[in-house]
Amino acid sequence: MSSAEAVRATSSALLDKKFAPANRNMAQTLRWLVLFAGGVLMVMPIAYMISTSLKWPHEVYNVNLIPDEPTLDNYLFVLEDGRFYMWFINSGIIATLTTISNLLFDSLVGYTLCKFRFPGRTLVFVAILSTLMIPTEMLVIPWYLMSQSFGWLDSYWGIMFPGLMTGFGTFLMKQFFESVPDDFIEAARIDGLNELQIWWTVAMPLVKPALAALAIFVFLGNWTAFLWPLIVTNSTEMYTIPVGLSGFGDEADVAWELIMTGAAISTIPTLIVFLIFQRFIIRGVVMAGLKG
Amino acid sequence: MANLALRNLVKTYGQTEVLHSISLDVEDGEFVVFVGPSGCGKSTTLRLIAGLEEVSSGAIMIGDREVNNLEPKERDIAMVFQNYAIYPHMTVKKNIAFGLRSSKASKVDKEARIQEVAGILDMVELLDRKPSQLSGGQRQRVAIGRAMVRDPAVFLFDEPLSNLDAQLRTQMRLEIKKLHQRVGNTIVFVTHDQVEAMTMADRIVVMKDGHIQQVGTPEEVYHSPANSFVARFIGAPSMNLLPAELSAEGLTLAGKVLDAGRWAASPVGKVLLGVRPNDLYIDEIRPLFEGRVSLREPLGSETLIYVETEHGEVIARADGRMPPEVGATIGLGARTEDLHLFDAASGVSLS
Ligand SMILES: Nc1ncnc2c1ncn2[C@@H]1O[C@H](COP(=O)(O)OP(=O)(O)OP(=O)(O)O)[C@@H](O)[C@H]1O
Numbered sequence A: 001m002s003s004a005e006a007v008r009a010t011s012s013a014l015l016d017k018k019f020a021p022a023n024r025n026m027a028q029t030l031r032w033l034v035l036f037a038g039g040v041l042m043v044m045p046i047a048y049m050i051s052t053s054l055k056w057p058h059e060v061y062n063v064n065l066i067p068d069e070p071t072l073d074n075y076l077f078v079l080e081d082g083r084f085y086m087w088f089i090n091s092g093i094i095a096t097l098t099t100i101s102n103l104l105f106d107s108l109v110g111y112t113l114c115k116f117r118f119p120g121r122t123l124v125f126v127a128i129l130s131t132l133m134i135p136t137e138m139l140v141i142p143w144y145l146m147s148q149s150f151g152w153l154d155s156y157w158g159i160m161f162p163g164l165m166t167g168f169g170t171f172l173m174k175q176f177f178e179s180v181p182d183d184f185i186e187a188a189r190i191d192g193l194n195e196l197q198i199w200w201t202v203a204m205p206l207v208k209p210a211l212a213a214l215a216i217f218v219f220l221g222n223w224t225a226f227l228w229p230l231i232v233t234n235s236t237e238m239y240t241i242p243v244g245l246s247g248f249g250d251e252a253d254v255a256w257e258l259i260m261t262g263a264a265i266s267t268i269p270t271l272i273v274f275l276i277f278q279r280f281i282i283r284g285v286v287m288a289g290l291k292g
Numbered sequence B: 001m002a003n004l005a006l007r008n009l010v011k012t013y014g015q016t017e018v019l020h021s022i023s024l025d026v027e028d029g030e031f032v033v034f035v036g037p038s039g040c041g042k043s044t045t046l047r048l049i050a051g052l053e054e055v056s057s058g059a060i061m062i063g064d065r066e067v068n069n070l071e072p073k074e075r076d077i078a079m080v081f082q083n084y085a086i087y088p089h090m091t092v093k094k095n096i097a098f099g100l101r102s103s104k105a106s107k108v109d110k111e112a113r114i115q116e117v118a119g120i121l122d123m124v125e126l127l128d129r130k131p132s133q134l135s136g137g138q139r140q141r142v143a144i145g146r147a148m149v150r151d152p153a154v155f156l157f158d159e160p161l162s163n164l165d166a167q168l169r170t171q172m173r174l175e176i177k178k179l180h181q182r183v184g185n186t187i188v189f190v191t192h193d194q195v196e197a198m199t200m201a202d203r204i205v206v207m208k209d210g211h212i213q214q215v216g217t218p219e220e221v222y223h224s225p226a227n228s229f230v231a232r233f234i235g236a237p238s239m240n241l242l243p244a245e246l247s248a249e250g251l252t253l254a255g256k257v258l259d260a261g262r263w264a265a266s267p268v269g270k271v272l273l274g275v276r277p278n279d280l281y282i283d284e285i286r287p288l289f290e291g292r293v294s295l296r297e298p299l300g301s302e303t304l305i306y307v308e309t310e311h312g313e314v315i316a317r318a319d320g321r322m323p324p325e326v327g328a329t330i331g332l333g334a335r336t337e338d339l340h341l342f343d344a345a346s347g348v349s350l351s
């Protein structure tokens, strides 16, 4: 997503330079070329994923995009393997619960940091922000030790707990609550709502676009999370899709065609989530445009 | 319904005191307007009454209760904000119903109340719309409806009309005044527009720098301003203030000595002579001052003329059909009863 934005930024920067009318077409062509290159860059991995999922094992290492002998065998194999459904459900439960948790708690903390003055507010905010600077790779060992001593290894809770709230989500929500005028909150206070009700009935509906964006981020992030679920789980029943898929094949050979097949199937829920929440984002923009 | 009293109200933010011991009694059913320049503490006073800010010292009484430590919802007040603060994600009806959330009334009674309020504000057919589908004036009415629906003891308005265009503002001004006559609740209304204050108020409270300058009916603050600040703030165009001196001989105005008249007994010293532009008339025989017309502002029925005198610029009103030419030298006179004198140092009226 960010590389696409970068491409667009570059191309519009190119256009902004005042081209003489004669150069107008050149500029247009250049713009399309840059966008096209960006598009290809984005689509290629997905195209290869689908292409590989349609190949026989012996053809996997051929770079051709169109399989010589396309087959749906891989799909049959993956779908007949009962474990795949198990992982699918695991991932679904974990990503959904984590998303709900983030929507609730990130916005609750973000709202508090944004709309209340209390001693230590800045300190708390800086502390939350600073968690963004620590890479996951550095955290997995403390997380693991913690899970071990609490007995959380190989459980849903163990997989989920590090991501139930995120510094990024809190920051995002805080920034969005800045755009909610204080008057709304004060009006609700006068109307007799308590602070929790104000957050829920007044502030939250006004930041729906941000919530939708956060939901997409968190869901995708957890659906595709690999490192931590790999470390914290032991039993096949607890695997998430990425962890489970990576185990396809045997020691000697990684079965890429099966992994790609599983990956292709597992993009479907992420597409659905995106399609559902994206509408809120667009509607949010429209609503803001109408307010005058 | 209830009266409202402020007793030595002080508000400080950190080290800065922004309200200095404000005291005021508002009668039950009275329409009081706070007016003053930007930053004088009008909103702060209103927010203290509403309970949105904590009082630093002093007391606020609504009815016979001291409400200092009560939550806004327990104070039996309702507030209308400058930018309406109606919730964009709710329909007009839900917005109005929001004011009833904490009420214990039955569903049927609430519904009836909503319809009644919508009827009074003439927006029954708007109930199912979203705020984004309303005009500015309609949004303001929704905000008033949400405040009205609870029938609070005191209505608080913080510059509710300043986001509307001039014509709508005049219309809403009238509507709010009519509404007050109809429902009769106590109203505290904040504005920085002295015309709004004059037209709507039973009593005007003029504020400056966190102090009350004068409390009085529109006629009182206009005809007997307590000090030179009120004199200049109320009335448009502003009252002319000219340096003069009060002495044993009389009132000296740029070398000319006038009869001290009703100020004969006032302490002598430097003073400011105040006269409103519409109390000045062209008088070539015994002019108060003379000067050259430097600018004309036609307003239709009348024309404002800016006259350069030896005391400084003076604004006067002239007949719109035959105003003096720019560049002409004219004399201006005024009746003694239309003159005001203020102490030059303190600004306090000497009347
Ligand atoms: N939260 C705050 N912290 C510090 N100072 C404040 C705060 N709120 C208001 N003030 C100060 O208090 C003074 C009075 O502000 P207030 O908002 O009451 O003015 P006002 O009369 O309503 O002006 P306006 O006509 O511009 O709305 C101002 O000098 C303002 O800077």
Ligand SMILES: [Mg+2]
Pocket (backbone or CB within 6 Å): B042, B043, B044
């Ligand atoms: Mg204000």
